[in-house]
Amino acid sequence: MPEASGTNASGRSLTFLLGGARSGKSTHAEKLATELPAPWTYIATAQAYDDEMAERITLHRSRRGEGWSTVDAPFGLVDALRAVPAGRPVLVDCLTLWLSNHMLMESDVQARSDELAEVLAAPRGPWFVVSNEVGLGIVPDNPLGRRFRDAQGRLNQKIAAVADRVLFFVAGLPMQVK
Secondary structure (H helix, E strand, C coil): CCCCCCCCCCCCEEEEEEECCCCCHHHHHHHHHHCCCCCEEEEECCCCCCHHHHHHHHHHHHHCCCCEEEEECCCCHHHHHHHCCCCCCEEEECHHHHHHHHHHCCCCHHHHHHHHHHHHCCCCCEEEEEEECCCCCCCCCCHHHHHHHHHHHHHHHHHHHHCCEEEEEECCEEEECC
16 A cells, blocks of 8 residues: 555655646645655756746745755656656656647657656656646637647546556645546
């Protein structure tokens, strides 16, 4: 049976934290990671394209204290995961921004998603991956929005399938769905 942090007896596990914007998933992921011994690796996928996003990134960084190392990987998430030392707790925040980055660069989203799912299927430590559930709202009114919503839904399904544990967040409350 998984421990409270979601790790199994080998210490290698994938916990997938899924929910809407401001649902509490990132804060909870940080809490789960810090229940384990430091050092912890935070892999960030955000890019500061404007002042508001830069402020969000600064706020996220300020929440993390000593013991955290941050790796910026807006595109190279697979390589960043492969570079983390075995056994180290990892928090990836978030797949939604990573996917958005790739879509805006017109990358082969299917290939990138398959590659990411393959790496996440074999975590080398306790890994915590955050993503947004974008399929609960209205249908986007433009083709790019609909393509993104569909690609995010497919990516979330792939990651949930390989995860040891999936937590869904509503109003700051986690519900274990797997």
